[in-house]
Every structure is written in C-alpha cells, then in structure tokens.
Amino acid sequence: xxxxxxxxxxxxxxxxxxxxxxxxxxxxxxxxxxxxxxxxxxxxxxxxxxxxxxxxxxxxxxxxxxxxxxxxxxxxxxxxxxxxxxxxxxxxxxxxxxxxxxxxxxxxxxxxxxxxxxxxxxxxxxxxxxxxxxxxxxxxxxxxxxxxxxxxxxxx
Amino acid sequence: xxxxxxxxxxxxxxxxxxxxxxxxxxxxxxxxxxxxxxxxxxxxxxxxxxxxxxxxxxxxxxxxxxxxxxxxxxxxxxxxxxxxxxxxxxxxxxxxxxxxxxxxxxxxxxxxxxxxxxxxxxxxxxxxxxxxxxxxxxxxxxxxxxxxxxxxxxxxxxxxxxxxxxxxxxxxxxxxxxxxxxxxxxxxxxxxxxxxxxxxxxxxxxxxxxxxxxxxxxxxxxxxxxxxxxxxxxxxxxxxxxxxxxxxxxxxxxxxxxxxxxxxxxxxxxxxxxxxxxxxxxxxxxxxxxxxxxxxxxxxxxxxxxxxxxxxxxxxxxxxxxxx
Numbered sequence: 001x002x003x004x005x006x007x008x009x010x011x012x013x014x015x016x017x018x019x020x021x022x023x024x025x026x027x028x029x030x031x032x033x034x035x036x037x038x039x040x041x042x043x044x045x046x047x048x049x050x051x052x053x054x055x056x057x058x059x060x061x062x063x064x065x066x067x068x069x070x071x072x073x074x075x076x077x078x079x080x081x082x083x084x085x086x087x088x089x090x091x092x093x094x095x096x097x098x099x100x101x102x103x104x105x106x107x108x109x110x111x112x113x114x115x116x117x118x119x120x121x122x123x124x125x126x127x128x129x130x131x132x133x134x135x136x137x138x139x140x141x142x143x144x145x146x147x148x149x150x151x152x153x154x155x156x
Numbered sequence: 157x158x159x160x161x162x163x164x165x166x167x168x169x170x171x172x173x174x175x176x177x178x179x180x181x182x183x184x185x186x187x188x189x190x191x192x193x194x195x196x197x198x199x200x201x202x203x204x205x206x207x208x209x210x211x212x213x214x215x216x217x218x219x220x221x222x223x224x225x226x227x228x229x230x231x232x233x234x235x236x237x238x239x240x241x242x243x244x245x246x247x248x249x250x251x252x253x254x255x256x257x258x259x260x261x262x263x264x265x266x267x268x269x270x271x272x273x274x275x276x277x278x279x280x281x282x283x284x285x286x287x288x289x290x291x292x293x294x295x296x297x298x299x300x301x302x303x304x305x306x307x308x309x310x311x312x313x314x315x316x317x318x319x320x321x322x323x324x325x326x327x328x329x330x331x332x333x334x335x336x337x338x339x340x341x342x343x344x345x346x347x348x349x350x351x352x353x354x355x356x357x358x359x360x361x362x363x364x365x366x367x368x369x370x371x372x373x374x375x376x377x378x379x380x381x382x383x384x385x386x387x388x389x390x391x392x393x394x395x396x397x398x399x400x401x402x403x404x405x406x407x408x409x410x411x412x413x414x415x416x417x418x419x420x421x422x423x424x425x426x427x428x429x430x431x432x433x434x435x436x437x438x439x440x441x442x443x444x445x446x447x448x449x450x451x452x453x454x455x456x457x458x459x460x461x462x463x464x465x466x467x468x469x470x471x472x473x474x475x476x477x478x479x480x
Contacts, residue, residue, distance in 0.1 A: 028296050029296045034238060049324050054446060054450055057450040057451075057454060058450060060454065061450070061453035061454045062457070064458060064461070065460045068458045068461025068462055069460075069464045069468075072462060072465035073469065076465065076469040110293040110444055110447060110448060112287065112444070112448070113288070116301075118301040118311065122297070124298065125295075125297055126297075
C-alpha cells in the first residue's frame with residue numbers, strides 16, 4: 001500500500017487558483033471600487049469588470065484542469081486501492097464541481113447567440129454564487145481544523 | 157438638409173397634438189413580433205423632426221414601471237463612494253433631454269457640416285438592445301436578461317442597482333434610481349443602491365403582437381420593427397439609396413437597433429452633446445470578444461487534466477511495478 005502526498009507544486013497551484021478565483025468571483029459584483037479594493041497597489045485590474053472576468057475565466061480553467069487531474073487520479077487510484085477521500089474532501093469536491101459546472105454554463109451563456117431564459121439565468125447565477133461560497137466556507141473550515149482532502153493518497 | 161430650429165419647434169408643437177390620432181404603424185403587425193423571433197428596429201433619422209411624440213409615448217406607456225421611492229434613503233457605505241441618484245422629484249421626473257430612470261428615450265440634436273452642406277438632425281436615443289449584451293452577460297445576479305425576441309430587459313424586482321450594467325454598456329444606457337428595489341430588504345447600506353432602468357422596447361406590447369409605443373406614436377415613421385434579417389437588409393438598401401451610413405449592425409458585435417443616417421456617424425458623434433445619460437455614436441468593438449476568446453482555455457482545461465492524470469498514473473504504475 002502506497003501513501004503519498006500530491007505534488008507540492010500542484011497543491012500550491014490549486015490553493016492559489018482557488019483563492020484568486022474566489023476573489024475575482026466576488027469582484028464580479030460591483031464591490032472592488034466601492035470598497036477601495038481596486039485602490040490597493042497591484043489590484044487596480046479588479047475594478048475593471050472585463051479584465052476581472054477574463055482573469056476569472058483563466059483561473060476557472062486552471063481549477064477545472066486540476067479538478068479533472070485530481071478527480072481522474074482518484075478514480076485511477078481507487079482502482080488500485082491506493083487511497084480514499086475524507087468527508088471534508090468530498091464536501092469540498094462537491095461544491096467545487098458545482099461551481100465549475102455552473103461557471104461553464106455561464107461562460108457558454110456569454111457566447112454570441114446563446115441566451116438563457118430569465119428564471120434559468122437567475123438560477124444559474126445563484127447556484128454558481130452559493131456553490132462557490134459553500135466551497136470557500138468548507139475550505140476555510142478544513143484549513144482551520146486541518147482536515148485533509150484524502151485519508152490515503154497515491155501520487156497521482 | 158438644414159432645418160432651422162424655429163421650424164422644428166413649430167412642427168413639434170403641432171405634431172404633439174396630432175400624433176395621438178395619426179399613429180401609422182410602419183411594420184406589418186404579423187411580422188413575427190410576438191412569435192419569439194429576433195426583432196430589430198430601423199431608425200431612418202432623416203425623417204425625425206424632433207417632435208418628441210415618441211418620448212411622450214414612451215413615458216406614458218411605461219409609467220407603471222417607473223420607480224416610486226418611499227421613505228428615507230439609506231445612508232450608503234462608504235458614503236463618499238456610493239452616491240444616491242434620485243430622479244424622483246416632480247421636477248426631475250420631467251427631464252426629457254437625457255436618459256433617466258423616468259425617461260428611457262430622448263431626442264439628441266446634431267448640427268454641423270458634412271460634404272459642404274449643413275445638417276441639423278434629431279435622433280431618438282435609447283437602449284440599443286445588443287445581440288450579446290454585456291449588461292446581461294456580466295450582471296452578477298441575472299437581473300438583466302435577453303428575451304428570445306431580442307429585447308434586453310432589466311428585471312426591477314431582482315436588480316440591486318449596483319450599476320455594473322451601466323459601466324459595461326458601451327453607451328452607458330441604464331440609469332439608476334436609488335431608494336427602491338430588493339436591496340432595501342437585504343443589506344441596504346452595504347450592497348446595491350437602487351434599481352437600474354432603461355428601455356425594454358415595450359415588451360408587454362410586443363408580446364401581444366403590438367408595436368412599441370415609440371414606434372406607434374411616431375408621426376413621421378422614423379422607426380420600423382421586424383425580423384432582424386429583414387430590417388438589416390432594409391437598412392442596407394436604404395443606406396445605398398441615400399448614399400448613407402449604418403450604425404448598430406456591427407457595433408458591440410451587433411445590436412437590434414439599426415440607425416441609417418445621411419451623415420457619417422463619426423461626424424454626428426462630434427456634433428452631439430455627450431455626457432451622463434447622453435450616449436455617443438462612436439464605433440464600438442465587441443466588448444465580449446476578449447472574454448469569449450478565453451472559452452478556448454475552458455475547453456482545453458479538461459483535456460489537459462486528463463492527459464496529466466493519465467501520464468502521472470502511468471508513471472506511478474511503472475514505479476510500483478519496478479518496486480515489486
């Protein structure tokens with residue numbers, strides 16, 4: 001039985017992407033200028049909605065790649081009986097996947113010729129927002145209480 | 157082409173009275189107005205005499221949608237960054253020379269010279285109803301939305317009045333009324349600041365196969381509405397006939413408000429008074445093009461993840477085999 005931690009580089013990449021995608025997500029609401037966030041050195045871009053949404057897309061793409069990488073890795077690891085996911089990890093994964101899927105739907109909605117009916121559009125917006133907030137809260141709780149993602153890990 | 161202002165004022169006074177009876181729809185009513193197909197409007201600005209019959213009709217038709225603030229406005233936080241925008245006084249409600257929460261359509265004036273001739277044009281201005289509207293795409297709460305028939309609306313019941321739509325709109329069309337809306341029931345001081353208002357092209361009339369009020373009321377048949385493809389064709393034909401110019405066909409990726417003018421729009425733009433609530437006529441690139449280019453990154457991300465995981469798994473499996 002092999003128990004290994006995920007690559008430190010990928011782990012930090014995930015943390016960085018998660019923090020920044022949440023930050024840009026909040027800045028998709030008109031708060032960056034209102035609350036002086038865009039006045040902070042190096043954060044002027046957060047008040048530019050078009051720039052902010054592009055950074056949000058890129059970080060979302062990075063998180064999506066990492067989610068597929070780790071998710072598929074889990075599937076492969078399970079087939080070799082190399083590890084199991086903690087309850088905290090399952091919760092975070094669920095909310096992250098929900099946030100990613102609704103995020104993809106909303107990015108598709110932004111393409112020319114794609115329009116969602118109003119109730120569906122609102123449901124998507126709210127689902128994206130709430131799943132992201134729940135992902136943030138469960139991640140913070142996991143960070144404070146030192147809950148790991150997985151009990152036993154293969155280096156995948 | 158030159159029309160003295162005094163004549164315009166004279167015509168305006170006369171036609172305001174006559175326009176109610178002289179409504180002449182310029183669209184075939186059965187041309188899909190209620191069928192859900194994408195509709196566009198064509199404005200032949202040569203015909204506009206600035207009588208403001210459309211402005212009055214718009215205000216009357218949409219009066220029940222106008223905001224009615226009650227009680228004191230919340231003290232916004234931070235007060236130096238969040239300005240109260242209040243158009244609800246009797247005096248301000250009557251403003252018709254710009255866009256406001258109570259005036260969704262107004263007449264712009266452009267006087268100048270082009271090709272050695274003077275021009276004096278009046279132009280109805282309102283929401284362009286973009287085909288891929290940034291106000292819809294970037295509204296964080298889904299309050300702004302596009303109907304199947306191309307009408308871009310802001311739902312007053314769910315808008316928090318953050319005015320992001322106004323900032324991302326290339327023409328800064330939506331206008332805010334503070335002290336109203338759902339934000340008062342949430343965190344009135346800390347999030348939102350009222351409701352944003354703009355032309356909704358009389359969606360309730362269009363849904364019944366009727367014309368928007370501004371089109372119905374126009375005595376000079378300045379506007380037409382119909383399926384976008386037909387309207388665009390008509391605009392091109394008209395522009396070719398008069399050796400004129402088109403605005404709105406490609407602006408911001410294409411809009412459902414097409415202007416045809418005998419004067420180039422860059423010339424008109426220079427002649428216009430511009431400011432808050434007074435949109436320009438500049439050329440506008442597709443504002444959503446850059447974010448949409450990044451869809452490629454989102455599409456490639458899962459592929460990268462699969463390749464990465466497969467490669468890593470293969471290496472790990474090989475390592476395990478070697479160790480055993």
